[in-house]
Amino acid sequence: MADALPRLNVADATLRDRHLLGLPEGIAADEVEVLAISRFAQAHWEESTQDVPQQRGFVRPVTAALGIRAVTAVPVRALRLARLSRLSGPFAVSSEDAVGLGLPAATTVVYDLDCPRERGERPYPGGDRDGLKRAFPDGLPVREEERVVQWLVACARRLGGAVRIGGSGVVLTPDVDGAIDLTLLTDRWLEPAEALAVVQTVVPRARLSEPTSRWTGPMAGVGRGSTSGAGGITEAGGSGLRAALEQHGVHDEAERARLMAEAAAFDELMIASPPPAESYGVLVDLGVDGTISVEAAAETELPPLLRDLPWTADGVVAYRVHWEPLLVEELEMEKPSFPHKVARGRAAPQVQAVTRALHAVLGGEIADDADFLVDPADL
Known part of the structure; x- marks a missing residue:
């Protein structure tokens, strides 16, 4: 399958600054599409162009790290994930090119993510199951970049692949058995x-x-037997409820007694016939x-x-x-x-x-x- 795909232009200098999803052989593009729709409701395919080396068509030279290489602009599919983010591919890569990018040697297909760079605070110490704190030591991704990068890592875990983080070059290879819930x-x-x-x-x-243990209602005497004196209102076990009534402006003694009696009756009803779970x-x-x-x-x-x-x-x-x-x-x-x-x-x-x-x-x-x-x- 990978032989029929356009090859990834590893000579593209901007590739080092973009996030890549590398997958092993046998993972079809529609599997990636389903995972995209599972997270991004409006995900859909678009047509785009990509400079790809060693292709027929209108060829022009570009400067690469190893000299002048011939490339052509060919149409490729891109999976639109969000307003500013799209995933181009799949592209075929050789084992040598995969290793050169830091991806596992078993990688045969690569997807290239184009998304905004949106960074927040430096990561705090603590748990880092996905390795994102290690991959973004100067500032964790936020907003749209955070959402799409987390999705890339989830895809890699589900499909047995890896993610190379643009800029830092850190490669994340999440354990496929790491999440069993x-x-x-x-x-x-x-x-x-x-x-x-x-x-x-x-x-x-x-x-x-x-x-x-089971709740059996308020303590005996709550809301009953209250008295008023020079030190203010006190009650046997019910000072909390009486204070709340005072705070809400209920000062009439008869009205307080009525409300407290209703509260006690409600407690008794709930104990006798608790609501369904x-x-x-x-x-x-x-x-x-x-x-x-x-x-x-x-x-x-x-x-x-x-x-x-x-x-x-x-x-x-x-x-x-x-x-x-x-x-x-x-x-x-x-x-x-x-x-x-x-x-x-x-x-x-x-x-x-x-x-x-x-x-x-x-x-x-x-x-x-x-x-x-x-x-x-x-x-």
């Missing part, structure tokens, strides 16, 4: 006990995440491998690919299947420890199995940690 997006709601039963078909030791969690203790949680709640921010589908019109429920290791800070490390990778490798199949089980019951779509859709057959 999955989210099921569906239009159906499972009650906590029903969701627990589904998860237990995969991991029998799963349990509901519940508070360790709007969110809940299911926990799976993996011992030394950490914890898997399933968090169910309404979702308002959908990937662009799902926003206009009929089944999402009346609301969507997200079931987030999240893995948390014993050392949480390692989740944000670009190169976590070997024990972390071992634990992650043992947890990943269980995350996938739980997600598959929920999908089999609820249907819907599965998204990965970058909001890219995942085929259930690939889990």
Whole structure:
């Protein structure tokens, strides 16, 4: 496939200042397009031209690092990501050219990102899972550049590629196994006990995440038995509520008593008939491998690919299947420890199995940690 593509003009001096996405053999352009639409709702292909060496047509010489090389302006496709950003390609590269650019030798296809340079503050110390602090030591990208660069890194992680950052020349090769969380997006709601039963078909030791104690209402005497004296209003256990009423201008003793009685009645009603849960969690203790949680709640921010589908019109429920290791800070490390990778490798199949089980019951779509859709057959 790469042989039929235009070759990347590695002699272009401006190439060193632009961000590049390098991919291994076998990744089609439509796969990159789908990932673009998953993040940028208006992404679409455009026609552009690119100076490419050793092509037939109108040839003109250009000065290169190795002397005079013949190039021609040929039409190439560009994927418009945002108003000021577009991704040209795919371009074929040899192993030698890829290594010369700092990309892995297995790179056969390169996409060239043209985007604005928008930088903010120097990075603070701390987690850097994607390596962006290392790649932008003088100032992290912001606004549109931040969005498109983060998308490039997510693409590289999903497709097994690498990103070369323009200017610094730092090459980011995100671990394809570095993010194992999955989210099921569906239009159906499972009650906590029903969701627990589904998860237990995969991991029998799963349990509901519940508070360790129950609220039984205000302390005895709150809002009752208050007196007034020279030192002001006091009450047995209810000074907080009475002070709030005072602050809101409720000074009449009878009105305060009525409002406090209504508050007590509401508390009693909530204790007797609590409202249905709007969110809940299911926990799976993996011992030394950490914890898997399933968090169910309404979702308002959908990937662009799902926003206009009929089944999402009346609301969507997200079931987030999240893995948390014993050392949480390692989740944000670009190169976590070997024990972390071992634990992650043992947890990943269980995350996938739980997600598959929920999908089999609820249907819907599965998204990965970058909001890219995942085929259930690939889990």
